[in-house]
Amino acid sequence: xxxxxxxxxxxxxxxxxxxxxxxxxxxxxxxxxxxxxxxxxxxxxxxxxxxxxxxxxxxxxxxxxxxxxxxxxxxxxxxxxxxxxxxxxxxxxxxxxxxxxxxxxxxxxxxxxxxxxxxxxxxxxxxxxxxxxxxxxxxxxxxxxxxxxxxxxxxxxxxxxxxxxxxxxxxxxxxxxxxxxxxxxxxxxxxxxxxxxxxxxxxxxxxxxxxxxxxxxxxxxxxxxxxxxxxxxxxxxxxxxxxxxxxxxxxxxxxxxxxxxxxxxxxxxxxxxxxxxxxxxxxxxxxxxxxxxxxxxxxxxxxxxxxxxxxxxxxxxxxxxxxxxxxxxxxxxxxxxxxxxxxxxxxxxxxxxxxxxxxxxxxxxxxxxxxxxxxxxxxxxxxxxxxxxxxxxxxxxxxxxxxxxxxxxxxxxxxxxxxxxxxxxxxxxxxxxxxxxxxxxxxxxxxxxxxxxxxxxxxxxxxxxxxxxxxxxxxxxxxxxxxxxxxxx
Amino acid sequence: xxxxxxxxxxxxxxxxxxxxxxxxxxxxxxxxxxxxxxxxxxxxxxxxxxxxxxxxxxxxxxxxxxxxxxxxxxxxxxxxxxxxxxxxxxxxxxxxxxxxxxxxxxxxxxxxxxxxxxxxxxxxxxxxxxxxxxxxxxxxxxxxxxxxxxxxxxxxxxxxxxxxxxxxxxxxxxxxxxxxxxxxxxxxxxxxxxxxxxxxxxxxxxxxxxxxxxxxxxxxxxxxxxxxxxxxxxxxxxxxxxxxxxxxxxxxxxxxxxxxxxxxxxxxxxxxxxxxxxxxxxxxxxxxxxxxxxxxxxxxxxxxxxxxxxxxxxxxxxxxxxxxxxxxxxxxxxxxxxxxxxxxxxxxxxxxxxxxxxxxxxxxxxxxxxxxxxxxxxxxxxxxxxxxxxxxxxxxxxxxxxxxxxxxxxxxxxxxxxxxxxxxxxxxxxxxxxxxxxxxxxxxxxxxxxxxxxxxxxxxxxxxxxxxxxxxxxxxxxxxxxxxxxxxxxxxx
Numbered sequence: 001x002x003x004x005x006x007x008x009x010x011x012x013x014x015x016x017x018x019x020x021x022x023x024x025x026x027x028x029x030x031x032x033x034x035x036x037x038x039x040x041x042x043x044x045x046x047x048x049x050x051x052x053x054x055x056x057x058x059x060x061x062x063x064x065x066x067x068x069x070x071x072x073x074x075x076x077x078x079x080x081x082x083x084x085x086x087x088x089x090x091x092x093x094x095x096x097x098x099x100x101x102x103x104x105x106x107x108x109x110x111x112x113x114x115x116x117x118x119x120x121x122x123x124x125x126x127x128x129x130x131x132x133x134x135x136x137x138x139x140x141x142x143x144x145x146x147x148x149x150x151x152x153x154x155x156x157x158x159x160x161x162x163x164x165x166x167x168x169x170x171x172x173x174x175x176x177x178x179x180x181x182x183x184x185x186x187x188x189x190x191x192x193x194x195x196x197x198x199x200x201x202x203x204x205x206x207x208x209x210x211x212x213x214x215x216x217x218x219x220x221x222x223x224x225x226x227x228x229x230x231x232x233x234x235x236x237x238x239x240x241x242x243x244x245x246x247x248x249x250x251x252x253x254x255x256x257x258x259x260x261x262x263x264x265x266x267x268x269x270x271x272x273x274x275x276x277x278x279x280x281x282x283x284x285x286x287x288x289x290x291x292x293x294x295x296x297x298x299x300x301x302x303x304x305x306x307x308x309x310x311x312x313x314x315x316x317x318x319x320x321x322x323x324x325x326x327x328x329x330x331x332x333x334x335x336x337x338x339x340x341x342x343x344x345x346x347x348x349x350x351x352x353x354x355x356x357x358x359x360x361x362x363x364x365x366x367x368x369x370x371x372x373x374x375x376x377x378x379x380x381x382x383x384x385x386x387x388x389x390x391x392x393x394x395x396x397x398x399x400x401x402x403x404x405x406x407x408x409x410x411x412x413x414x415x416x417x418x419x420x421x422x423x424x425x426x427x428x429x430x431x432x433x434x435x436x437x438x439x440x441x442x443x444x445x446x447x448x449x450x451x452x453x454x455x456x457x458x459x460x461x462x463x464x465x466x467x468x469x470x471x472x473x474x475x476x477x478x479x480x481x482x483x484x485x486x487x488x489x
Numbered sequence: 490x491x492x493x494x495x496x497x498x499x500x501x502x503x504x505x506x507x508x509x510x511x512x513x514x515x516x517x518x519x520x521x522x523x524x525x526x527x528x529x530x531x532x533x534x535x536x537x538x539x540x541x542x543x544x545x546x547x548x549x550x551x552x553x554x555x556x557x558x559x560x561x562x563x564x565x566x567x568x569x570x571x572x573x574x575x576x577x578x579x580x581x582x583x584x585x586x587x588x589x590x591x592x593x594x595x596x597x598x599x600x601x602x603x604x605x606x607x608x609x610x611x612x613x614x615x616x617x618x619x620x621x622x623x624x625x626x627x628x629x630x631x632x633x634x635x636x637x638x639x640x641x642x643x644x645x646x647x648x649x650x651x652x653x654x655x656x657x658x659x660x661x662x663x664x665x666x667x668x669x670x671x672x673x674x675x676x677x678x679x680x681x682x683x684x685x686x687x688x689x690x691x692x693x694x695x696x697x698x699x700x701x702x703x704x705x706x707x708x709x710x711x712x713x714x715x716x717x718x719x720x721x722x723x724x725x726x727x728x729x730x731x732x733x734x735x736x737x738x739x740x741x742x743x744x745x746x747x748x749x750x751x752x753x754x755x756x757x758x759x760x761x762x763x764x765x766x767x768x769x770x771x772x773x774x775x776x777x778x779x780x781x782x783x784x785x786x787x788x789x790x791x792x793x794x795x796x797x798x799x800x801x802x803x804x805x806x807x808x809x810x811x812x813x814x815x816x817x818x819x820x821x822x823x824x825x826x827x828x829x830x831x832x833x834x835x836x837x838x839x840x841x842x843x844x845x846x847x848x849x850x851x852x853x854x855x856x857x858x859x860x861x862x863x864x865x866x867x868x869x870x871x872x873x874x875x876x877x878x879x880x881x882x883x884x885x886x887x888x889x890x891x892x893x894x895x896x897x898x899x900x901x902x903x904x905x906x907x908x909x910x911x912x913x914x915x916x917x918x919x920x921x922x923x924x925x926x927x928x929x930x931x932x933x934x935x936x937x938x939x940x941x942x943x944x945x946x947x948x949x950x951x952x953x954x955x956x957x958x959x960x961x962x963x964x965x966x967x968x969x970x971x972x973x974x975x976x977x978x979x980x981x982x
Contacts, residue, residue, distance in 0.1 A: 083537075090536070090537075092536070097536070100536075102537060103535070104537075201539060203537040204537060205536040205537050206536070206537075206768075208767070209767035210767035236541070239539065239541050239542065239770055240539075240767075240768065240769075316764060317767050319571075319762075320569050320571050320581050320764070322580075323571060323581055324535075324536065324578060324580050325536075325580075326573060326580060329533055329535075330535070340631070367762035367764055368762060369760045369762075372762075372764070376764060
C-alpha cells in the first residue's frame with residue numbers, strides 16, 4: 001500500500017513533517033488525504049478503524065493551510081474510539097454504543113484540535129478497552145501489520161496498527177493495565193502512558209477510573225514527546241487531573257542518558273518471559289549502557305501480586321462505570337422489554353460482549369456485601385504494597401526496565417479460550433498502572449519476525465527521563481524505523 | 490397496652506443545599522424549570538463525563554457541622570452507592586459511606602412545654618439527588634425528568650434516640666429551623682428541599698434490645714411525620730401484642746387514610762456495593778477553611794433566644810417567637826441596633842424599649858405581614874423605619890395609640906414616621922396653652938359633669954379626660970392633659 005508516495009506521505013517523524021509544511025513542500029490537505037487514503041487501503045486487512053473521518057480531516061487541514069498555527073498543525077492522527085468526539089460516533093468497540101454520538105470533545109481531542117492536528121478516524125479497540133488482543137471488539141478484530149494472523153495487542157490495537165503500518169505519524173490510545181504499551185510492543189512502535197493524572201480523562205469513556213490514563217503511540221520517543229506536550233497538563237474538569245507542571249519533553253528526548261541509573265528489574269524477567277524476548281531487552285539495555293546509562297539490578301518483590309490486585313480493582317470499578325449503559329437514555333435498547341427491569345437487563349445482555357460481561361460480573365462480586373473486605377479492600381492494600389515496592393526501587397535508580405510483554409504477538413484465537421492466560425501476560429504493565437507511574441514501551445528488536453518491546457518506568461511526573469532514555473536508545477538503534485512488509489514508504 | 494412499650498425512632502433528614510449549581514456539575518438547581526432543562530451531559534449520565542465537587546456545598550456541610558458541634562473530618566471520601574433505577578442516570582449515586590464529612594454532633598431540642606432534650610446526630614454526609622420518574626405525562630409510558638439529578642443533599646442521620654412522635658417532630662422542626670438559619674437550605678418541604686425518612690421500632694422496655702424497624706419514606710410535612718410515626722408505633726405495638734412479628738421493610742404513609750403501608754419487602758436484601766468513588770479524590774479540608782467558616786458563623790437560634798431572655802428580659806414567649814426563623818430575628822436585631830443608635834443607649838440598658846420593640850414585631854408588624862401575605866424580608870416597613878416610629882413614641886412626639894395609625898400610613902407607603910406625623914398633624918400636643926384652651930372649652934360645655942366631679946365623683950374624671958382628648962383630636966400629651974385638668978378642676982372649686 002502506498003501513502004501517496006514521495007515526500008507527501010504521512011509516515012515520517014513529526015519534525016520533518018512540520019518542516020515540509022513550513023516550507024510548503026507539502027500541504028496539510030495533502031497529508032490528510034494521503035493519511036485517510038492509506039488507512040482506507042489498510043482497512044480490509046487490518047480493520048483498524050471503526051469510523052473514518054476524512055472530510056473532517058480535510059476541512060481542518062484547509063484551516064491549517066490557510067495559516068492556522070499550532071504545535072501539531074497539519075499532522076494527521078487517529079484516536080481510539082473510546083474518546084468522545086462531538087457529533088462523531090463513539091462506539092467503545094461495543095454494540096452498546098454502536099450508534100452513539102457524544103455532545104462534546106474529550107479534553108485530549110480538544111487540545112489536539114486546538115494544536116492543529118487532523119483527526120482522520122476513530123480507531124478500533126477491545127470493547128470498552130477490556131482486552132489485550134483487540135479480539136473483543138463488536139466491530140471485529142484488528143490484525144497485526146507484521147503478521148496478519150497475529151493480534152496487534154490491545155486494547156489500543158487499532159491505534160498501534162495504524163502507526164506501525166505508516167498511515168498516521170501518531171495515534172492516541174488509553175492505558176488502564178498496559179493498553180498503550182502492550183500493543184506498541186506487539187506492533188513495533190513507541191507507546192507512552194504518562195503518570196496518572198497527567199492527561200485529562202474527561203471524555204475518555206471510563207473503564208477503571210483509578211487506572212485509566214490517556215497515552216500516545218508513535219514511531220519514536222521524540223514524536224511521543226511532542227504529542228504528550230500538547231495533551232498533558234491540568235484540566236479543572238477532571239478532579240483527578242494533576243497540577244504538576246508539564247516538562248519540556250521534546251528537549252528531554254534529545255538530552256541523552258549520561259549518568260542515568262536504570263534498574264533492571266529481576267521480576268520483570270521472571271517466569272513466563274520468553275528467552276528471546278528477554279535477550280532482545282537485555283541487548284537494548286546494553287545499547288543504553290553504551291550511551292552512558294548505568295545498569296543496576298533491582299527487585300520488585302510484590303510484582304506477581306499485581307495481576308490478582310488488578311483483576312479485582314479494575315472490574316470493580318468497571319462494574320460501576322458501566323452501570324450507566326442501561327438502554328434508558330442512549331445506546332442500545334432491547335426491543336424485548338415489557339418492564340423496566342427487562343429493558344435494562346435485556347439491553348445490557350444484548351449490548352455487551354462476553355469479556356465485558358465477565359468483568360462486570362467479577363467486579364459486582366468483589367464489591368458485594370461479605371466479599372468487599374476479602375477482595376476489594378485487600379486488593380487496595382496490595383496496591384499500596386506495589387507502590388511501596390516501586391518507591392523503594394527508585395531509591396537506587398532513575399528508571400526501571402524489563403520486557404513490556406513476556407512474548408511477542410500471539411496468534412488470533414490462541415488465548416481466547418483461556419482468559420486467565422491472557423490476563424497473566426499483563427503482569428509487567430498492570431503493576432505500573434496500580435502505582436500510577438509513567439512508563440514507555442520502546443521497540444527493541446524482533447523475534448520470529450515480530451517486534452519486541454522494552455518497557456521503562458519512571459518516577460511520578462518524570463516523563464522526561466523516559467523520553468531521554470527513549471531518544472538515546474533510538475539514536476543507538478533503528479528498530480523503531482522498521483516498517484512491516486507491505487507498509488507505506 | 491399491656492406492657493410499657495418504648496418506641497425508638499431515628500430520623501434521616503435530606504436537606505437540599507441552596508447552592509446555585511449541582512453537587513458535581515454546573516447545571517442550575519432552580520425549582521420548577523422545564524423538564525430536563527437543567528440537566529447537562531453529566532447529569533444525564535453520558536459516557537466520558539466526570540464529576541467536579543461543588544465547593545459551596547462542602548462549605549455548607551462544614552457550616553452545619555460547626556452548628557452541631559460535630560466532628561468535621563479533615564479528609565472525607567465520596568463513595569458510590571450502586572443500584573439500577575431509571576431515574577438514577579449513572580447506575581450509582583455519589584454519596585458518602587465511610588468517612589462522612591460530619592460526624593458525632595448534637596442538637597438541643599425544646600419541647601412546647603419548655604423542657605429540652607438532646608439528640609445525637611451520628612453523621613451528616615453529602616450526596617447527590619436522583620431524578621424523577623413521571624408516570625402521568627404520557628399514556629402508557631414513564632417519562633424522566635433529570636433536573637433534580639445531581640442536586641446537592643446533606644443527609645443528617647440521628648441516632649435512634651427519640652421516643653415519641655412528638656419528640657421526633659420537635660427535633661425535625663429544630664433541624665429545619667437550623668438549616669434555614671444557617672442559610673444552607675430554603676427548607677421548602679412542598680418542593681422537596683427538606684425530606685425525612687423515619688426509622689421506627691418498639692421494644693418492651695428501655696433496657697430491651699432494639700426491635701425490628703420499619704422505615705417510613707419521604708413524608709412531606711411536620712404534621713404528617715408526626716401522624717405517620719404515631720400510626721406506625723401503634724401498628725407495631727398492636728402487631729406484637731397479637732403475637733405477630735415486625736418485618737424490616739420500607740413503608741409509605743398514606744395521608745388520606747392516616748396509615749402506613751408496605752412499599753417493598755426484602756429491603757434488607759439490597760446490596761448497594763458501596764466503594765470509594767475513583768473519580769473523586771478525598772475531600773481535604775484545610776484547617777483554615779474550617780476556621781474561616783467558624784469565624785463567619787452566625788449566632789445560633791438557641792444562643793440568641795438565651796440572650797433575649799437574660800439580657801433583654803424578654804418573656805419566653807417573645808424570645809421563642811423572635812427566634813423562630815432567622816429573618817424575623819435579624820429584623821429584630823436591626824431594630825434594636827437602630828433604636829440604640831437613635832436613643833444613644835443600648836437596648837439592654839432599657840429593657841422597656843426591647844420589650845416595646847418585641848411587642849411591635851410580634852404584634853402590629855406580624856399582623857400587617859400576615860394580612861399582606863408578605864415575608865418579613867420584604868416588609869414594607871423595614872426595621873430601621875420601625876425604629877424611627879418607636880423613637881417618636883419614646884420621646885413623646887406621638888402616643889402609643891396614634892403610633893398605630895402612623896404605622897398603618899407607613900405601611901401604605903406614605904413615608905417615614907416623621908413625615909407621616911408631620912403630614913397628618915399627628916404630633917402630640919405637649920404645650921400647656923392649647924391643652925388648657927381645650928380643657929376650658931370642654932368644661933364650659935359640660936358644667937354638670939364638672940360639678941359631679943367636684944362633688945366627689947372620681948369616676949367622672951375619666952369621662953372628662955376623654956372629652957378633652959377628643960377636643961384635641963387625640964393629640965394631647967396624656968400625662969400633661971391629666972395634670973392640667975386636675976389643676977383646673979381644683980382651681981375652680
